[in-house]
Amino acid sequence: MASPNLTTASALRAAGRHPQLPFRVALADGRQLTMRRLLRVMPGKRMVGDAALDGRRVLAKLFVGQRCERHWQEECAGLDALALAGLPTPERIAAGAMAGGGYALMTVYLDPAETLAESWARVSGRPPGEAEALAVLTPALTMLGRLHAAGLAHDDLHLGNFLHHDGSLFVIDGDAVRVVSRGQPLLSAQASSNLAVLLAQLPPDWDPLLTVLLPAYAVGTGQPLPEVAALKEQITSVRAWRLGDFLAKTVRECTLFAVEQSTTRFSAVLRRERDFLAPVLDAPDAAIGRGDVLKDGGTTTVARVVIDGRGLLIKRYNLKHLRHALGRLWRPSRGWHSWREAHRLLFLGIPTPTPLALIEERVGPLRRRAWLISEFCAASNLLTHLSADREPPADEARAILTLFGSLHGQRISHGDLKATNLLWDGSRVVLIDLDAVVQHRTAAAHARAWARDRARLLRNWPPGCALHCWLDEHLPAA
Template identity: 35%
Template sequence: MTSPATSSAPDLQQYAKGAASTAFGLVLDDGSELQSLEVVRRVPGKRLVCRGLLNGQAIYAKFFIGKQAAKYAARDKRGSIWLAQAGIATPALLLESRVADQGCEVLLYAAVSARNAEQVWQDIDAGERLALARRLVAEIARHHRAGLLQTDLYLKNFLADAQAIHTLDGDGIRRLRAFGRQRQQWDNLACLISKFDVDAVPAWLPNLLQQYAVAIGDKQPGIGRMQRLVARHWQNDMRQYARKVQRSCTDVHVEQTSQHYLAVNRAKDSPVLRQALAAPDGLLDAAGALRLKSGNTCTVAAIEIDQRKMVIKRYNIKNFWHGLGRAWRPSRALVSWANAFRLQVKGIATPTAVAVLERRWLGLRREAYLLTEFVHACDAAEFYADASIDQEAREQVARRIARLFFQLFCLQLEHGDFKATNVLIHDQHPLLIDLDSMRQHRCRKRSERRHVRDLQRFFKNWQADAETSWLLTKAFRAVYTDGRVLDQAGIVVK
């Protein structure tokens, strides 16, 4: 349904904050009428991106809000002009305007009939992903050949169709500096490669580097150097996102007072959820709640909020001294919350984190609560103990578990408690749970030692099951490109 443009402009700040989401119309200062505007992206207090219509033509409207709106609009426009001048495919800039009474700058871009590269990536298999990765690498080489650098390298900033890759987000386009130009190019290439499937990168790297060298007409970087650069970007991506979701951002809303700290996943937020979180202890004992664990350190229950099944985990304070020790440190609930998003940003499956709540007294932390989506699944031990599951499914799940471990190894992540019960098998795919002991290591050697310990702890679950142990060993040996850590962990095919 088309929303007519009105002379009374809606409050764009409310749309940017997520407080409003309905389609709307708008009249710009130059008289242009925008219709059927729907929010596709928001950066609270700074930017709002909508798709809609201008005189019947499909467009994307970028609204720049706040004190630095003019600066960011000018930068976005400049980047788009540079791309167009270099002959790089990018949506055409149609109009520049304002909504003066809201201090808002507006850029209108033509809609391109191509899909977001991130969406395309999710819908294709491994072989097709390598082909798309080669096309994206070649596109970045064209940027570099034109003296340009895309500093906001995410797959969602590219559109892909059969003919071309279209570059979005002129705001992230910069000129390559004359000094250290090759180093900038290689680091930028590593940033792009770090967005591909973590476990595929080691095998793809020689192919991608060759593609880059052909496209740019220059020598390719060494594989070892590129591996180090990619690993550094993996580390930075996870750390930045883990910090980001502990404050208000596009994905998370945060409320903080001297009595509590609350972070809620915007995609899962609702008034009913907020009301339930006002009395979290009541959720654990509510009628219909299924108690999963009643331990000294934590209490876990499966519950239902707003007709959605969830799991709530309360991290208890055992005594005065335990409370004193926990008062100054981030709670285990908050650590789990950050780690869930750390895994999410790298495509590692874990139940979606819905909310985290820390009770505080004069700013000192007390009990903490973590709310996640409920996943109806058995754990890895139950899966392999089920004699009704056929051999093909067992082998497929073993390969996927091995892939999960290899991803953690590449990312230098230590789980810290790899019991079989902490790996759920949902629709023959493993999901990692119980993330409060997970750590991200800076030191590669320390990470390898910890990964060996994770491997040994996991395989300990099948000491009495030689068949499953052999099945998993074979899968791990097939997935790991370097078998050193497997040798150190004693995982050998006998």
């Protein structure tokens, strides 16, 4: 078998997100590294992958940007700081310059391994405080406490940077590790600020459980618990920043989303779904034509489409006439709005079908029709699922109150709260039809919108019936 092509940092930089695999790079010490599989790519900057060095399997980080030495040095320094503090992190095997430019860092490849983000994905839908969910979170909090006790902070705190392997938890991503006070615990304000970054990754309905989570952190620090009220304020601030940053990413090229734009078309798609959705993205109307049309109105056409046994919902936002078209030219389409709001809800832990892709027809900067592609939720709506003459069953009651508690707490209004826009999937109430969803900046604006939402929801059932009365008693007051 022929050896993989030998390449350079400049060629890898030019290859962007898709260098040809496998490939070899020459190290300045005369050895060669073979990259077999890429795990993460920051185009033009760095790539991380499954590689081989001297016949040994390694995790390789290649720093290929034009001014990458500083990032390589920070990565090496972070791993050294973790090791010096006795904190588990993958062992460094080699680090140095690449021949012809760029730098490489190789560590032990931990296999099998699972990030806490992957573990969390299996339990994130469980009720806050549920034992299995706590079992995922508490080791990360204890480990963070150990970092802070050693005078270290981690500037990219998320569950993906904690790795389970062979019964142990490892900290990864050394370039985000910062030495604040080596050998001395962080000051309480510094520790609380860094802790808030990790806790802000959790859905807001976990916030009331801080007193349950914090003891695990204290086990690591050996210090008194942080002040809860101040920590909550920091979490809220971090979460707001993260939300804004995430929503901006949903419509630009990045690790999570693939975006294409021309003078006639804009599209954004979850990168992991791009290949699967390629035929639909190329011809969304043809896909609708092959599907089961659920609604074909003046402003929207909705169809259920099955591809390789997987159900999708395609919603096309139509233009009724010339006046309607002219009125929409300069504004983001309703598809664009629904795409962003669906991602907002999921970010905040509020159930809605996963949005997979957005397409907009354009004429330069002017918008025309749009298509939104989402997972299809095969569930009954509350109008048919619930009986008007009795209170909702316990599971449904709990899910209804959880949903509206979350929406109310985040100052989110729906704008068209028909019972047919609320689906029961067997464990949760799922919100659909997000064209008019708004997260309000002020309590007063939200109060007015919630009064309208509340009244619209109650109109789904006759006044005086058991379900109407139960909702009126238990929903947040108008």
